[in-house]
Amino acid sequence: MRFETEAVHGASGPDPLTGAVVPPVYQTSTFVFEDVGKTRGYDYSRTSNPTRKELELTIAALEGAGHGFAFATGMAAESTVMHLLKQGDHVIAQEDLYGGTYRLFESVMNRFGLEFTFLDINDRRSIEKAIRPNTRMVWFETVSNPLLNVVDIQMIADVAGGHGLLTVADNTLPTPYLVRPVEYGIDLVVHSTTKYLNGHCDVVGGAVVTASPELAERMQFLSNALGTCASPFDCWLVLRGIRTLPIRMRQHEENARAIAAFLNAHPAVKEVFYPGLPSHPSHQLAARLLKGFGGMVSFEIHGGIPSVNSFLRTVKYFALAESLGGVHSLAEHPATMSHASMPEEFRKNAGINDDLIRLSIGIENVDDLIEDLSRSLAAGQRQ
Numbered sequence: 473m474r475f476e477t478e479a480v481h482g483a484s485g486p487d488p489l490t491g492a493v494v495p496p497v498y499q500t501s502t503f504v505f506e507d508v509g510k511t512r513g514y515d516y517s518r519t520s521n522p523t524r525k526e527l528e529l530t531i532a533a534l535e536g537a538g539h540g541f542a543f544a545t546g547m548a549a550e551s552t553v554m555h556l557l558k559q560g561d562h563v564i565a566q567e568d569l570y571g572g573t574y575r576l577f578e579s580v581m582n583r584f585g586l587e588f589t590f591l592d593i594n595d596r597r598s599i600e601k602a603i604r605p606n607t608r609m610v611w612f613e614t615v616s617n618p619l620l621n622v623v624d625i626q627m628i629a630d631v632a633g634g635h636g637l638l639t640v641a642d643n644t645l646p647t648p649y650l651v652r653p654v655e656y657g658i659d660l661v662v663h664s665t666t667k668y669l670n671g672h673c674d675v676v677g678g679a680v681v682t683a684s685p686e687l688a689e690r691m692q693f694l695s696n697a698l699g700t701c702a703s704p705f706d707c708w709l710v711l712r713g714i715r716t717l718p719i720r721m722r723q724h725e726e727n728a729r730a731i732a733a734f735l736n737a738h739p740a741v742k743e744v745f746y747p748g749l750p751s752h753p754s755h756q757l758a759a760r761l762l763k764g765f766g767g768m769v770s771f772e773i774h775g776g777i778p779s780v781n782s783f784l785r786t787v788k789y790f791a792l793a794e795s796l797g798g799v800h801s802l803a804e805h806p807a808t809m810s811h812a813s814m815p816e817e818f819r820k821n822a823g824i825n826d827d828l829i830r831l832s833i834g835i836e837n838v839d840d841l842i843e844d845l846s847r848s849l850a851a852g853q854r855q
């Protein structure tokens with residue numbers, strides 16, 4: 473099956489019991505035993521649930537991995553992965569990380585004795601220099617948020633492989649439609665299914681996939697032990713979202729390309745960050761690694777904070793909201809919203825400036841979106 477077909481049909485196809493084309497929501501906490509000590513494969517929904525299983529197998533199939541796990545949120549997925557480690561272990565992570573991941577590492581996991589080094593993850597030498605005897609994991613985002621830097625997945629897999637380090641790729645932004653990190657030998661792929669996989673701004677969810685049976689066994693144990701799993705209804709909604717992932721991704725990108733070109737030519741715009749633009753530092757890598765350039769566009773506006781504020785107050789079709797990857801267009805200010813949990817100096821070092829605005833391009837008519845941006849940029853400049 474090709475990607476689009478697999479997205480629609482899911483891992484198992486129609487419900488074997490009734491023939492329902494859409495697998496049902498098994499909204500149950502517990503399952504009756506056939507006999508003492510004998511189940512039909514399910515006993516309690518924290519451990520496993522058929523609706524969740526269908527989502528897990530479907531995401532695993534789309535990522536080209538054998539095993540998948542669905543979680544209550546992207547952060548629940550990440551927290552569970554971090555429990556693969558133990559006190560005293562050291563993690564290397566990229567500096568322009570999702571703000572919530574940075575907070576999990578630096579405000580929660582560090583209190584359990586984990587150590588973190590943040591660096592420019594495309595710099596092979598600095599990764600090699602940062603490796604210590606207690607280093608266990610390299611964590612990166614295939615496409616970073618909000619600057620949309622693309623990571624050289626093959627290089628990371630090579631360096632980590634040479635030192636026996638576990639590799640984790642957060643593949644939320646590109647989704648498996650654009651790139652499948654497992655094919656490069658990455659051990660664990662993490663998702664916030666809240667974003668493109670569900671795609672309709674009506675669920676928070678997370679997922680982890682792996683090709684390794686040993687890691688899968690440990691993830692199943694941890695998911696059950698920590699209780700971080702997703703609810704059956706949320707899994708059912710994410711499955712519905714996934715059926716249209718390929719066509720949504722194509723429309724997100726078509727709109728994003730037009731908007732990136734519009735912003736790039738606008739006098740009120742200082743700099744545009746879109747991997748599809750030849751001026752983006754990751755353009756070559758993106759063209760080589762990704763099937764497309766995606767639907768996120770960030771830009772710096774002239775005029776500082778007053779311009780940022782009046783732009784964000786004027787946009788009409790772009791909702792002033794966190795999150796990304798849904799059919800609705802969203803605009804946000806990383807410095808005070810999605811990346812507010814990073815200390816200012818760290819954030820600026822990572823290149824996330826105060827005049828940066830991040831757009832998640834939806835699938836509305838692109839002319840409406842461009843008119844909205846045009847009006848709001850003009851308002852920003854009247855400040």
Ligand SMILES: *Cc1c(COP(=O)(O)O)cnc(C)c1O
Binds near residue numbers: 572573617663
């Ligand atoms: C949103 C996001 C997360 C966190 O996911 P939640 O579902 O909000 O918990 C993690 N990584 C990236 C790249 C994200 O965009």
